[in-house]
Amino acid sequence: MLRALLRRPALVLWRAFFWTYDRATWQYDLWVIAILAFVWLTPPDWLRDPTASGPGLIGLLRRLLF
């Protein structure tokens, strides 16, 4: 049971990285959304980005909340 439960996320990860899907599939869309989220939401300070402008969405929320 536990093995079966663990197998599914492991399979999802395996398929996400060992990629065999075509472009314009829902799997491709998911990867694109994840990548764009990382690029646009990650505060540039976390990556020590020397050329970024603006804090990014997460950075903006952190400034507003804390």
Next chain:
Amino acid sequence: MTFTGAIGAACMFPLRAIIAGCVALRIHPNILTIVGVVINVGAAWALAGGRFMTAGWIMVVANIFDFIDGKVARELELESAFGAFWDSVMDRFSDIFLFIGLVFLYAELGRTDYVVITALTMMFSIMTSYTRARAESIIPRCKVGFMERPERIVLLMIGAFTHRMAAVLWVIGVLSVVTVADRVYYTWRELSQAAPERRA
């Protein structure tokens, strides 16, 4: 339809007009390929100067040429093995020019960490193409892995237009490493499966 499919279909409208124009003028596809590389040198120069918005627009123009050359070749019935080889070689030059622009920029800013990250990203981007080319000389097909050239170029444009180049370099770098590993593993598996059959 998926949202990436919809974006692709929307982009095809203006591209079809450009392709039709090139076909009407009978512009040789190999000329289009080299023009794309020359324009990409301009994008690299803009990146080196930290002018990301300019670089983004130049990349858009350069990659229109990159995208349409194969389609124009098909329409003009000028498809050839040399054309495919020429296109592939010129694509590598375009990629390297863009990364050199970024290496220069980060070196100017005194950021050796990003010089190294950009250099590693460049190395794995080139290896992504090399592993597939080399694999397809020994197995029929090796089209696996996410981070191929169109993804790389679109990401570099997004990084330039939204001033998020560092995040883009991390994404291209990490996913290029995974893509290279994917292709090595896939080739090994295909050859391992073929080996017992050959022995039998």
